[in-house]
Amino acid sequence: MEIIRIPRIMQQISEGHRLKCRSIGLVPTMGALHEGHLSLIKRSKCENDITVVSIFINPTQFDPNEDLDKYPKEVDSDIQKLKDAGVDTLFMPDAVQMYPDGFSSSIKVSGLDEKLCGAFRPGHFSGVSTVVCKLFNIARPARAYFGQKDFQQTQIIRRMAADLNIGCEIVVCPIVRESDGLAKSSRNIYLSSESRAAALVIYRALNAAADLIRSGESNAAVVKKKMNDLLVSEPLVSEVQYAAVYDPSTLDELSQISKENLLAIAIKIGETRLIDNMLVLI
Amino acid sequence: MEIIRIPRIMQQISEGHRLKCRSIGLVPTMGALHEGHLSLIKRSKCENDITVVSIFINPTQFDPNEDLDKYPKEVDSDIQKLKDAGVDTLFMPDAVQMYPDGFSSSIKVSGLDEKLCGAFRPGHFSGVSTVVCKLFNIARPARAYFGQKDFQQTQIIRRMAADLNIGCEIVVCPIVRESDGLAKSSRNIYLSSESRAAALVIYRALNAAADLIRSGESNAAVVKKKMNDLLVSEPLVSEVQYAAVYDPSTLDELSQISKENLLAIAIKIGETRLIDNMLVLI
Numbered sequence: 001m002e003i004i005r006i007p008r009i010m011q012q013i014s015e016g017h018r019l020k021c022r023s024i025g026l027v028p029t030m031g032a033l034h035e036g037h038l039s040l041i042k043r044s045k046c047e048n049d050i051t052v053v054s055i056f057i058n059p060t061q062f063d064p065n066e067d068l069d070k071y072p073k074e075v076d077s078d079i080q081k082l083k084d085a086g087v088d089t090l091f092m093p094d095a096v097q098m099y100p101d102g103f104s105s106s107i108k109v110s111g112l113d114e115k116l117c118g119a120f121r122p123g124h125f126s127g128v129s130t131v132v133c134k135l136f137n138i139a140r141p142a143r144a145y146f147g148q149k150d151f152q153q154t155q156i157i158r159r160m161a162a163d164l165n166i167g168c169e170i171v172v173c174p175i176v177r178e179s180d181g182l183a184k185s186s187r188n189i190y191l192s193s194e195s196r197a198a199a200l201v202i203y204r205a206l207n208a209a210a211d212l213i214r215s216g217e218s219n220a221a222v223v224k225k226k227m228n229d230l231l232v233s234e235p236l237v238s239e240v241q242y243a244a245v246y247d248p249s250t251l252d253e254l255s256q257i258s259k260e261n262l263l264a265i266a267i268k269i270g271e272t273r274l275i276d277n278m279l280v281l282i
Numbered sequence: 283m284e285i286i287r288i289p290r291i292m293q294q295i296s297e298g299h300r301l302k303c304r305s306i307g308l309v310p311t312m313g314a315l316h317e318g319h320l321s322l323i324k325r326s327k328c329e330n331d332i333t334v335v336s337i338f339i340n341p342t343q344f345d346p347n348e349d350l351d352k353y354p355k356e357v358d359s360d361i362q363k364l365k366d367a368g369v370d371t372l373f374m375p376d377a378v379q380m381y382p383d384g385f386s387s388s389i390k391v392s393g394l395d396e397k398l399c400g401a402f403r404p405g406h407f408s409g410v411s412t413v414v415c416k417l418f419n420i421a422r423p424a425r426a427y428f429g430q431k432d433f434q435q436t437q438i439i440r441r442m443a444a445d446l447n448i449g450c451e452i453v454v455c456p457i458v459r460e461s462d463g464l465a466k467s468s469r470n471i472y473l474s475s476e477s478r479a480a481a482l483v484i485y486r487a488l489n490a491a492a493d494l495i496r497s498g499e500s501n502a503a504v505v506k507k508k509m510n511d512l513l514v515s516e517p518l519v520s521e522v523q524y525a526a527v528y529d530p531s532t533l534d535e536l537s538q539i540s541k542e543n544l545l546a547i548a549i550k551i552g553e554t555r556l557i558d559n560m561l562v563l564i
Contacts (some may be wrong), residue, residue: 105441
């Protein structure tokens, strides 16, 4: 596996693959790799000639009061996991190469970026969109792979890729969970064993809401109340940022259960922010 | 010359050229072609295997009170000029193809976009940056050609292309002028013969300022006053939006004449807005 740190060199490598008609699959990550990331890599290897993984903890998508400084860094074990997974190229730039002096461009996907997490993390999705656009231009993938856990992110990136004619297919892969249902996340490492147990309330709330819908409940307010009641009943949940039923395309909250329903939750347990979601089709 | 109207087809054509290692030069225009545009095409033909010209009157770079509806359209004579110039491909999409339902992405180049014309045309440069990024992704040029007349635009596009790793060289070509000095512009067609004569005050002001600098004046305020005095002395000038000496890199106004000085002017004659500029190196 080659490890590339300079954007221009990565771009030359990608261009070389394209000239030989080799398709590139890109898996953008912030490192601290878990089985969710590995599932994206596996899918990319099935569908492309070359798989490029990027590891870049993107400072512009963190608020000043967020966890940029303590975000888990596990470079050596990440590299071993990527080698074991048969990744061709690891692109691992540093912030100065991605944002040199004078950098001043940003991409905004209006509307989608203000809802759900956007309401609690101003600037987050602009940071994500901008860095993903850069990574697309650097790695020139035919396909890029994202996890459904960041559902809103996948919708915003899809929109941006279509709007800006990026010509890259956005592939969204299922959420990978621990055996007890907790969605895999690099941030789970922040949880004490007590908090870890409390965090299971998210998956319980999603399943309870899905059961309600599948058993015929058509009032989204009832489903929303069920989720919120469960979440606030867990004493270690310090904040419920949102927990409701949304239209998966527009991310608008639904009042009536529809054919396609996105159940989405963001809570805090202590200082750790956790998100999860479930698509329920009826 | 092939004429392509569908972004996806243009993208396939460009991709085909790239796979055959043919370099593409892109000349983005809004049509109503004049010798300024033709000079860009000539340069592109010298430097690339394939020259693509786009004609697209981009609605998102016009304010509601600007001249979008009356912007000159001369499709037949434009096509003839492009054929005569030996252009390979004309890309001429309509607005629905460029901005389909649900379009919601925009690119902002902060700082540079608020100065000079940006202060008088809010949203203009975001509209320009976004459409140029789209055109770059559609035509995948090795080089793209812009006229120095829109100096601020060229600086913003350079910045965007570097920031977003677009991997396209931005080539800026000299201003082409009428024999009496008026900068060629598609908007000159709006001028009556009286206004046309009055518009020459712009070139006189630029030259007078350049002469002052070359004769040793070091106080930019003196140079600025000279330009403004000349401009307001012309009775048909209805508004001087700006006329001063700027740092060509930052577009900040200079108080002291420097090694590189950008003289830039924007005025209105009646309802017609005209811009021009001159670089003075000492």
